[in-house]
Amino acid sequence: MTGARMTTLAQLRGSIERIETHSDTYAPDRVSLGHAEADAALQGGLARGTMHEVFAEGRHSAAATGFVAGLAHRVSAKRPLLWIRQDFSERECGALAMSGWRELGLDPRLLVTVRAPDVETALRTTADALACDALGSVVLETWGDSKQFDLVASRKLTLAARGSGVTCLLLRTAGVPVSSTAETRWIIRSAHSPPFRPWQSWGVPMLDVQLVRNRHGPNGQWIMEWKCDECVFRDTSAHPQPVAAAPANRSHQTSARAQRRAS
């Protein structure tokens, strides 16, 4: 084979490799959640620079807020967090309270919130913010369903997130999942506090976490606890107390609607 042909071949191989790395074998940076089984399902952790969706029924909004705040803290790594929310969401689920934020072990100094009058502004602001790589993550919180959350909008957000490496987290309270380009999709409910003795304190954040869509791994459902001191999610079995109630709590009957639409 002559030298010229060899070069051409090498060039072609190179361009094929480039195309492939761009689409399929795109390997983002992953951050472990701390929960062993969930991390295994996620191939090592939550991918940075992509979009993740978190859904919750209206009455579980606070649990979902806690989950998103935890995820944002994990992926942000001491960088500022921009929390964009719709005005209506604040009326419905309450405003973020900094004293509670602090008690979850999170840092209010790194939080900037934006109150958007409508979904359109919120989406636009999110896309703008995702282009700013000084941020660690951007959270977009909305209430209910909206026509604007179509495939085009989610594609835009995904591309913006990939371009800058900033993670985009959507918190969709009382929303129904539609097709999107999200890397993962979660459904969150609050879970019981584990059994405790009368002298023990209770009330650490316990979440019933359901992973209903995962582009690069299996789905799953776990009961997680947010450890306020270490700022990680943990399995409840790691808890020193007996957890008899946990399996009964995986309320398979309640999420039927959300699951069906999600697939």
Next chain:
Amino acid sequence: MFDADPVADTQVLTDIADWCDRFTPLVALDLPHGLFLDITGCAHLFGGEAALMEQLCAALSRQGFIVSAAIAGTSTCARTLSRYVHGRIVAAGEEAKAVTSLPLFTLGADEAIIRGLRRAGLKTIGDVASRSRPEITARFGAEFTTLLEQALGQSDAPISPRKPLPDYIVEQRFAEPIATDGVITLTLAKLARTLIDAMDRQGKGARRLEAAFFRTDGAVRVITAETGLPVTKGEVIDRLFRERLDAIADPLDPGFGFDMIRLSASRTEIVVQQQRDLDANVHANDELADLIDRIAARIGSRRVLVYLPVESHIPERAMLGVPAQHHLAAAMQAAWPVREDEPPLRPLRLFEQPELIDVPLAEFPDKPPKKFTWRRVSHNVVHVEGPERVSMEWWRSQEAKPTRDYFRVEDEAGQRFWLFRDGLYGEIRDADDQAVSPQWFVHGLFA
């Protein structure tokens, strides 16, 4: 025939003053019918004083106004002249000569004073000026003497401009009016570069910028943009105004086109040149500030918030949301109370208005509820902790607010609430001094 409408007259006069901003930034209203323009140092831009006056008067006459103008060393002298004759320009030092022969009414003094002077046989300003000042003051008051001196150019008459003088102004005039978006943005970008050059020479950065669009038919539209950190880059200004123009509720209407665009920095700050450290932390904060400026330009600075701790034990007062544009640095340094090694005692989501819940009458009045209804859903309480008693800050309000007893509560579905009873039993009394059983509220939700 129409009735006189002083309010509308003032509005028209203000609009004309806006339009006059193109000649000088110092324009003052002289109600009810006059305007003062301080054209010191501006005349040469329009080809001299005479040319400026001609241009101004021609434009106003075209709009159907009757104009009478004069240029003089003091504002009072010019006003006096313009009340008698149109188009006089008085050279420096010749004010006294110019007004000597004018009748007294042109001074604009009180009617009674003019009548008194005329009765004394003094018909012109020159007549009055020839009398000794103490004599005039004794008879007609010091105010009139001051007015006279100002008209004669013997003392200065300062004007009070409508707007503070911007620190830096750059503008672009067009021989042919422009109307397309492309040209407008290009012009703004070019002006931004010029403005930055001018500020950069003196080590300044802009905190507040104003873009004024002068339409050919006289309408003026001013758009302002504020920034958190002093801006020293033309591209940043350009981007800010793009966002702003994109988001304004009533879009810029070019009509028959703009014949002038002016960009001014109305508030500037000295820029401290910082050495960038290698971990680029300072740089990252700048980028965040830029982003905040852009979002604020689009939806308003009161919608982009950072939080500062407040020393108060009342839950809803423990934090303060402040505009991120102005308080970003303070918020990043804020000292929040240290977390205690316990499960969260404060909710993650707090309702601005605590929401009333329905509690069936408890068997023990002071006990937390076993069951409650919130938003038409009934919840059975499984775990309770409390009360945490919070008394209101009596020094803040006139009427004493009831003490609150807070309870952390978990229901059978695992949802955690923060409830409170507004007042102790027997604390609240109605008009007949009968004890009213206090109401229950949900104030927040735990994760």
